[in-house]
Amino acid sequence: EVHLLESGGGLVQRGGSLRLSCATSGFTFTKYAMSWVRQTPEKGLEWVSGISGGGGDDTYYADSVKGRFTISKDNSKSTLYLQMDSLRGEDTATYYCAKETAMIGVPLFDQWGQGTLVIVSS
Amino acid sequence: IVLTQSPGTLSLSPGERATLSCGASQSVSRDYLAWYQQKPGQPPRLLIYGASTRATGIPDRFSGRGSGTDFTLTISRLEPEDFAVYYCQQYGNTPLSFGGGAKVDIK
Numbered sequence: 001e002v003h004l005l006e007s008g009g010g011l012v013q014r015g016g017s018l019r020l021s022c023a024t025s026g027f028t029f030t031k032y033a034m035s036w037v038r039q040t041p042e043k044g045l046e047w048v049s050g051i052s053g054g055g056g057d058d059t060y061y062a063d064s065v066k067g068r069f070t071i072s073k074d075n076s077k078s079t080l081y082l083q084m085d086s087l088r089g090e091d092t093a094t095y096y097c098a099k100e101t102a103m104i105g106v107p108l109f110d111q112w113g114q115g116t117l118v119i120v121s122s
Numbered sequence: 123i124v125l126t127q128s129p130g131t132l133s134l135s136p137g138e139r140a141t142l143s144c145g146a147s148q149s150v151s152r153d154y155l156a157w158y159q160q161k162p163g164q165p166p167r168l169l170i171y172g173a174s175t176r177a178t179g180i181p182d183r184f185s186g187r188g189s190g191t192d193f194t195l196t197i198s199r200l201e202p203e204d205f206a207v208y209y210c211q212q213y214g215n216t217p218l219s220f221g222g223g224a225k226v227d228i229k
Contacts, residue, residue, distance in 0.1 A: 106154065107218045109168060
């Protein structure tokens, strides 16, 4: 059974940093692309960043986080990360890690974690 | 691509038919349009992809159709567990985007 477990969320001051982790199990981590998607009651779901699978390390970012967030992964630990720097109030959200389907290059998410809440205070 | 979902809220009774719409600001490439269901305190769950293909384990009361800029999700007969929020997502154009969601609640 596939499991995705996010951690690392919390309260941080504006301008600060946080590192989110997503520990995975139940599938061959190296084969699949992964993404971070965030959600707020006001803006709904927003894709944040993605990283390719299949041994590649291509990374992708939404314009809203480009230059501030960095996605990475540790294949030996089957874990996905999101380093978030220069945090802003509008980054306040629940952050989900999501596994993409087996269709290469198709950002469609068939498994999601339970999410971790990030609150950026002023 | 901006996805606009309607109606915002649909109030229905169990056993009734629910039809949700998702309109795209431009044509969705290859009709790469998905639907997700989300219940309170849970992450989204993939229901439909490719506009009309049910994901693994999704009951056949859920169906999707449409192409280009207009898509619909139909729940033929609402079960108690179907009352939730539904999101469309396009993944054919970069960057991928989600609709604002549509809530199906109990009348």
